[in-house]
Amino acid sequence: MSERGDSGGVGVAQVGEFGLIDRVTARLSYGSTVLLGPGDDAAVVTAPDARVVASTDVLVDGRHFRRDWAGAHDIGRRAAAANLADVVAMGAEPTALLVALCVPADVETGWVEQLADGLGAEAASVGASVVGGDMSASPTLTIAVTALGDLAGRSPVTRAGARPGDLVALAGRTGYAAAGFTVLSRGFRTPRLLVEAYRRPEVPYAAGPAAARLGATAMIDVSDGLLADLGHVAKASGVAIDLRRDAFEVPPQMRDAAQALGVDPYAWLLAGGDDHALVATFPSQTVLPDGWREVGRVAEGRGVTVDGAPFDGPTGWDHFR
Amino acid sequence: MSERGDSGGVGVAQVGEFGLIDRVTARLSYGSTVLLGPGDDAAVVTAPDARVVASTDVLVDGRHFRRDWAGAHDIGRRAAAANLADVVAMGAEPTALLVALCVPADVETGWVEQLADGLGAEAASVGASVVGGDMSASPTLTIAVTALGDLAGRSPVTRAGARPGDLVALAGRTGYAAAGFTVLSRGFRTPRLLVEAYRRPEVPYAAGPAAARLGATAMIDVSDGLLADLGHVAKASGVAIDLRRDAFEVPPQMRDAAQALGVDPYAWLLAGGDDHALVATFPSQTVLPDGWREVGRVAEGRGVTVDGAPFDGPTGWDHFR
Numbered sequence: 001m002s003e004r005g006d007s008g009g010v011g012v013a014q015v016g017e018f019g020l021i022d023r024v025t026a027r028l029s030y031g032s033t034v035l036l037g038p039g040d041d042a043a044v045v046t047a048p049d050a051r052v053v054a055s056t057d058v059l060v061d062g063r064h065f066r067r068d069w070a071g072a073h074d075i076g077r078r079a080a081a082a083n084l085a086d087v088v089a090m091g092a093e094p095t096a097l098l099v100a101l102c103v104p105a106d107v108e109t110g111w112v113e114q115l116a117d118g119l120g121a122e123a124a125s126v127g128a129s130v131v132g133g134d135m136s137a138s139p140t141l142t143i144a145v146t147a148l149g150d151l152a153g154r155s156p157v158t159r160a161g162a163r164p165g166d167l168v169a170l171a172g173r174t175g176y177a178a179a180g181f182t183v184l185s186r187g188f189r190t191p192r193l194l195v196e197a198y199r200r201p202e203v204p205y206a207a208g209p210a211a212a213r214l215g216a217t218a219m220i221d222v223s224d225g226l227l228a229d230l231g232h233v234a235k236a237s238g239v240a241i242d243l244r245r246d247a248f249e250v251p252p253q254m255r256d257a258a259q260a261l262g263v264d265p266y267a268w269l270l271a272g273g274d275d276h277a278l279v280a281t282f283p284s285q286t287v288l289p290d291g292w293r294e295v296g297r298v299a300e301g302r303g304v305t306v307d308g309a310p311f312d313g314p315t316g317w318d319h320f321r
Numbered sequence: 322m323s324e325r326g327d328s329g330g331v332g333v334a335q336v337g338e339f340g341l342i343d344r345v346t347a348r349l350s351y352g353s354t355v356l357l358g359p360g361d362d363a364a365v366v367t368a369p370d371a372r373v374v375a376s377t378d379v380l381v382d383g384r385h386f387r388r389d390w391a392g393a394h395d396i397g398r399r400a401a402a403a404n405l406a407d408v409v410a411m412g413a414e415p416t417a418l419l420v421a422l423c424v425p426a427d428v429e430t431g432w433v434e435q436l437a438d439g440l441g442a443e444a445a446s447v448g449a450s451v452v453g454g455d456m457s458a459s460p461t462l463t464i465a466v467t468a469l470g471d472l473a474g475r476s477p478v479t480r481a482g483a484r485p486g487d488l489v490a491l492a493g494r495t496g497y498a499a500a501g502f503t504v505l506s507r508g509f510r511t512p513r514l515l516v517e518a519y520r521r522p523e524v525p526y527a528a529g530p531a532a533a534r535l536g537a538t539a540m541i542d543v544s545d546g547l548l549a550d551l552g553h554v555a556k557a558s559g560v561a562i563d564l565r566r567d568a569f570e571v572p573p574q575m576r577d578a579a580q581a582l583g584v585d586p587y588a589w590l591l592a593g594g595d596d597h598a599l600v601a602t603f604p605s606q607t608v609l610p611d612g613w614r615e616v617g618r619v620a621e622g623r624g625v626t627v628d629g630a631p632f633d634g635p636t637g638w639d640h641f642r
Binding site for chain 1: 421
């Protein structure tokens with residue numbers, strides 16, 4: 001492995017559970033939301049709003065990530081991002097992460113340290129901290145992350161508030177991570193833009209609370225694919241959603257990769273997950289701030305369409321199939 | 322499997338990720354701490370104290386539990402108990418659990434439903450609710466639970482506050498789960514008292530907040546074994562702790578099992594984990610309430626002793642070794 005610290009060559013079994021926890025917690029730093037960090041039975045985190053937003057996501061080796069496709073630092077960032085995106089998609093400000101790590105005994109401690117650094121760096125990028133966790137040996141490397149957040153006095157923006165006439169807006173990229181995944185799974189390492197997007201999503205964190213302040217009626221982070229996730233919004237809200245295909249420009253590198261691999265790039269853009277864009281609905285007269293662009297409209301009815309018709313490609317991911 | 326519902330014969334792969342999540346969330350119920358339950362990007366939980374206590378523990382199949390030794394309901398209760406115990410050991414009241422479940426594709430949905438029922442039942446026993454989670458297929462069945470809690474205006478009771486002269490007190494049982502584990506690992510199914518204690522710990526939840534109200538100076542839940550966990554307290558507090566061996570009575574069934582299996586029962590009582598008893602230090606003049614009994618004293622120095630001498634048996638568990 002390329003990412004190793006001084007202790008990189010030491011397997012986790014050699015330092016033991018407590019030794020590894022000590023090594024990891026020594027690398028973490030704690031922001032102002034942390035009243036009591038790791039090392040006790042539980043952490044204590046600020047919750048000034050007197051409500052706490054909480055979400056859990058789990059990543060499994062070989063299914064949600066591959067250690068030969070991404071380094072430990074990027075895998076840590078991605079594991080954190082998946083959860084932090086869920087918190088900002090409620091309109092909340094992330095405060096803390098807790099991490100349950102299951103790791104095969106032959107994994108090197110340096111890999112785990114880099115993973116922790118990646119988790120900590122992604123958390124710090126939004127003012128949150130890794131405040132606790134647990135580790136165990138396991139045949140399967142698994143990273144379960146819980147993110148906490150604070151609503152700062154706002155109502156949570158759920159999936160259920162979209163109303164006919166609302167505009168549908170997107171913040172962040174879609175299709176990049178899916179394209180990068182396809183590229184990697186065909187044995188390529190370029191285009192770099194796509195591969196890097198798969199390795200480390202660029203989540204538009206600030207757009208979540210901003211949308212809440214602006215009166216977003218519904219919001220979700222795009223983890224299963226835009227069509228699937230808007231399907232969740234449409235179902236929860238009891239509405240139909242129609243996307244405009246011309247709102248999605250195919251970037252040149254994605255176009256070229258799609259052509260080379262024989263893939264419809266709109267399958268990436270509309271059905272690819274894991275970029276953790278945010279998609280929200282707003283009252284129709286809303287003037288969207290920087291970072292948000294209109295991609296469709298809410299109507300009476302049910303289901304999600306593209307230019308008025310069902311999308312004729314894959315519509316999302318199911319992690320059991 | 323004996324614990325199956327109507328859908329017991331259906332493997333999780335057949336119903337898919339979303340189908341399984343729907344089945345599980347339909348079985349859960351939500352107490353007054355839950356402002357928004359499962360089904361959105363994140364849950365919203367009350368945090369009236371404006372601080373939230375949070376702890377994560379992970380259980381790995383074959384390492385922390387065995388499906389042939391305990392049913393799914395008991396495994397769920399035990400996974401919840403391990404985390405809820407951490408929250409009450411800070412002196413907090415549990416409010417919520419989040420569960421990340423990794424499950425092999427051939428596990429039956431009925432097993433997962435029973436697990437969810439067990440998690441929910443244990444949470445409900447302390448007024449908390451399962452508010453969210455995630456599921457994925459994985460070769461290794463893994464249950465990562467995060468528990469949240471509220472301090473109700475009290476200071477958190479950490480491991481670091483024990484002072485020389487304090488008395489050491491225990492609430493709950495020790496050694497029962499370890500004895501049950503030994504019994505099961507030798508191929509026996511009785512004594513039932515011990516085996517049941519291993520399958521489903523009886524955590525003295527109310528004793529945690531009660532100790533905090535009473536002015537406990539330090540507290541920890543006994544998950545690694547009494548000596549190991551008091552070792553954490555002694556180290557964090559910069560003190561020595563001495564236990565009185567005669568404070569630990571060997572119950573008749575444990576004595577008989579120890580004799581039959583050729584085990585020192587004090588190795589179970591003093592070094593066995595997983596009963597999730599609570600051990601705390603209190604100012605020396607404290608009149609202990611029901612449920613707490615004095616088992617030792619805090620002194621100047623370092624380390625943990627029994628009747629003034631090091632314990633000459635195993636002192637705890639390390640989940641990597």
